[in-house]
Amino acid sequence: MSKIKLLLAEDEPALGQIVKESLETRDFDVTLCADGQEALQTYTDHQPAIVVLDVMMPKMDGFTVAKEIRKVDDTIPIIFLTAKSQTSDVVEGFSIGGNDYVKKPFSIEELIARINNLLNRSLEQKNADTLKIGEYIFEFPKQVLRFRESEQNLTHREAHLLFHLYKNKNQVLDRSLILKKLWGDDDFFSGRSMDVFITKLRKKLKEDPAISIVNVRGYGYKLIC
Template structure:
């Protein structure tokens, strides 16, 4: 899911780009109001994280312009202005949330995901997303752009587990406990077998520029969003 960050402080912009990318989002950072409107027009971002004070205008005006242009995704203000009337003005302009600087990054991500999930609607709430990879557990289908991959039930369970914590290794033993411990007769090696199956199924996703399952030596397996071809 693509996120537009409008922030004229280069340090904050870089931090948000790194952090949100690590959380599985595609991130574009701009520092001016005119750049924000042009980028939103071209790429139609899923959500916007918007500074209140910009060098060439107000975040309030940007927010209003985005809503007037038909942007329906979440808009979250990120501002050093912390008075009640500032919050009221931001929300009144059409924003979904208002976060005051200095802020906790984890809280920003949690609020962003909550608003995105709300926009997706209840019909899509069961879908699992990591970056541009979407898994529908009900049909056991993974989708990356135009690439569709059909999975077995256990392959889909394994992918959903890895997608829940992208770019973070999950130990082999934890995977086994979550997916196979309740079934008699299975051994720890079954994890490696199904990781192999899943890698084969996700090969078309990797060729399209999407993520693959990476082995992190001594730590387990993870869905690597930054290096799709890494095994």
């Protein structure tokens, strides 16, 4: 069984080595980088299955590395490792396409659990390449929504929100849980942002009258199809 390739970018040598060795005991093939430029080049050269990025790094910070990766890859899981704990930092990390955010100090076991969780979710998503939503065809990895001969491109967040709605179709998708997963927080401003994305998805699904996204007040949203 081949090992899972993991890119770890951490500029604290001692911490980076400890995390690297711990992951290697769990059958990960870890490449450790000490700065953002090296991390981005390593991503290009090695095509890892998951990326773990420290935010504060020399030459290029973790957020910038993630932005560059997201230009060419919308699906690879990205975890941020950081001592920064301000809500605005967490929100920024998720808004640029991060999948999880682990604050220092952290336990290795917690990090490994989060890595495995993201890899399992990534596998589920890859196995669901083409989803049928009423008369629409949703190609999640490509972030494309098709209706007969027409095609619409979705943003990264629109695609992930629709994917989670589909996974829970005809059931209520918990508002707080999805906000924390995709926005990183369930505060008022994140909630208003999610409402805007729901409105956008409704417009993009309007060609099939059998499809609706209903607001279940106090609980969340339900995709009916």
